[in-house]
Amino acid sequence: MSKRPLSSHNTDYSDAPTQSGKRQQTQDSREGQLSDAEFNALKKLADNADHLILALQQLKQCSSSINERRSQDTALLAARQNLSELGGSVTSELQLLSRTRHSDLDNVGISNLSPLNLQIPSMDYATPWRSSELSRQLPPLPTVKDRKLEELAFTHPGFIPGSSPDKQYERLEWLGDAYLELIATALIDKTFLQLPSGRCSQIRERLIRNTTLAAYFREYGLESRARLPRDVRTQKHPGRGSSSDKDWLKTQSDMFEAYVAAIILSDPIHGIGIVMRWLKALWGRDIIEDVQRAEQGEAPLVRREGAGRRITPKEELSSKVVVKGITLRYERMESNKRDRHLGQELFTVGVYMDGWGETGKLLGVGSALGIREAGQKAAAGILENKKLMKVYEAKKKAFAEAKVGVI
Numbered sequence: 001m002s003k004r005p006l007s008s009h010n011t012d013y014s015d016a017p018t019q020s021g022k023r024q025q026t027q028d029s030r031e032g033q034l035s036d037a038e039f040n041a042l043k044k045l046a047d048n049a050d051h052l053i054l055a056l057q058q059l060k061q062c063s064s065s066i067n068e069r070r071s072q073d074t075a076l077l078a079a080r081q082n083l084s085e086l087g088g089s090v091t092s093e094l095q096l097l098s099r100t101r102h103s104d105l106d107n108v109g110i111s112n113l114s115p116l117n118l119q120i121p122s123m124d125y126a127t128p129w130r131s132s133e134l135s136r137q138l139p140p141l142p143t144v145k146d147r148k149l150e151e152l153a154f155t156h157p158g159f160i161p162g163s164s165p166d167k168q169y170e171r172l173e174w175l176g177d178a179y180l181e182l183i184a185t186a187l188i189d190k191t192f193l194q195l196p197s198g199r200c201s202q203i204r205e206r207l208i209r210n211t212t213l214a215a216y217f218r219e220y221g222l223e224s225r226a227r228l229p230r231d232v233r234t235q236k237h238p239g240r241g242s243s244s245d246k247d248w249l250k251t252q253s254d255m256f257e258a259y260v261a262a263i264i265l266s267d268p269i270h271g272i273g274i275v276m277r278w279l280k281a282l283w284g285r286d287i288i289e290d291v292q293r294a295e296q297g298e299a300p301l302v303r304r305e306g307a308g309r310r311i312t313p314k315e316e317l318s319s320k321v322v323v324k325g326i327t328l329r330y331e332r333m334e335s336n337k338r339d340r341h342l343g344q345e346l347f348t349v350g351v352y353m354d355g356w357g358e359t360g361k362l363l364g365v366g367s368a369l370g371i372r373e374a375g376q377k378a379a380a381g382i383l384e385n386k387k388l389m390k391v392y393e394a395k396k397k398a399f400a401e402a403k404v405g406v407i
Contacts, residue, residue: 045094055082126186126276129284129291136288139281141220142274144259146266153258154222156251158229169258172265176257179264180208183279192294203290203300207283209312210373214252216282226255250373313379317351320383321392323399326355328363330375337367349374351382356395363388 045052058079065073144150155168184207188200195203206212217223228251260279264271284291290300318328328351335348346367353361364385366377383389 041094051082055079058082126183126190127280128190129187129280129287131288131292131295134284134288134291135281136285138219138285139278142263142278144262144266146262149262149266150259151227153262154225154255155227156229159227161229169255172258172261173254175265176259176261177208179260179275180213180257180279183276184208184283187280187283191291192300194294194297195299199300203287205312206286210250210253212286213256214249217252217256222255222259223252226251313376313383317379317382320389321353321396323396326353328353330378332371332374333365335367347371347374349378351375351378356392 058075062073062076062079065076070076144153149172152167153169153172157168157170160167181204184204185200188203192200192203260275263275267274287300293300314330322328330349330351333348333350335346337346337348346369348365348367349371350365351363353363364378364382366374366379366381368374368377
């Protein structure tokens with residue numbers, strides 16, 4: 001990690017120093033590289049980074065004391081003392097780095113910078129949701145500063161058959177998925193302080209699941225930007241409930257994730273901050289009631305189908321067939337299936353049931369590029385098997401009625 005170019009939300013890479021007119025300046029520095037003096041300054045700052053961050057966090061927690069000018073606040077005095085001591089040790093390094101021109105990185109394109117400055121979102125930069133700050137309005141869509149990255153975010157893997165991962169949204173989607181999960185986790189952690197981790201995971205699932213992200217994709221009217229193969233274009237509006245519906249919804253979700261990554265990579269300086277603020281406002285529309293309950297010391301409501309979100313196929317299947325003593329197992333199966341566009345091997349998951357007098361009964365199978373999505377597809381296929389579902393729903397109903405009779 002120390003070998004990566006330093007990245008923070010308050011760092012401006014365009015201000016990389018040149019030390020013009022000083023002996024430390026080298027030909028490499030004039031060509032956009034760092035001089036020895038700059039490397040030494042950055043090393044000292046990096047060595048003190050943890051202490052600086054802690055001191056600034058301590059200061060941030062004293063914002064009310066600062067606004068109210070409470071000069072005797074012990075925490076504020078401690079923060080001042082810590083910053084004073086640190087300032088004395090790194091002042092010369094900061095001054096050296098501040099004497100710069102903006103020309104060093106002018107010839108370095110954003111696309112070239114992006115892989116070198118992959119930003120890791122810090123939990124410390126997330127702030128809690130406040131109901132007074134939330135709005136039902138759709139926040140403005142941030143722009144992608146690199147046109148090539150934006151184009152990739154909307155390029156379906158099958159648009160150019162056999163294309164490598166760097167020619168379509170696959171890698172961006174993979175990265176965006178990780179950013180979304182981590183940012184959602186950070187926001188939830190800062191807001192719902194009294195919730196157990198299981199309930200926090202349920203809230204996160206609501207925010208990052210395919211149906212949620214695909215809905216955002218449509219709200220922003222991003223369908224018009226999608227670069228799709230012919231077979232997907234012709235099936236964008238199929239009959240309700242068809243498998244093509246699920247494929248198109250997954251594509252919309254994937255493109256939204258890719259777009260998130262493209263925003264961040266295209267702006268190594270401010271990308272993370274922009275995305276965090278945007279997603280905080282976007283997600284805030286969907287959980288405003290939960291935030292209000294948290295502020296009142298109450299737990300978020302348990303969401304059911306038709307009460308604010310669609311439950312996942314796995315959740316629905318469990319609710320329809322599982323009772324005490326009945327278990328569903330999702331296990332990976334051997335398969336030679338491959339994606340027709342990418343040629344990549346697909347994950348295949350089988351759903352097995354133990355109970356109702358049966359052990360290891362295979363109920364259904366699903367395949368997808370991701371193992372979790374394969375499990376969801378398997379559950380969805382079982383739910384569509386009306387004949388099978390009728391049998392086990394009847395068993396569950398009889399079990400419930402017998403239990404009431406015993407009581």
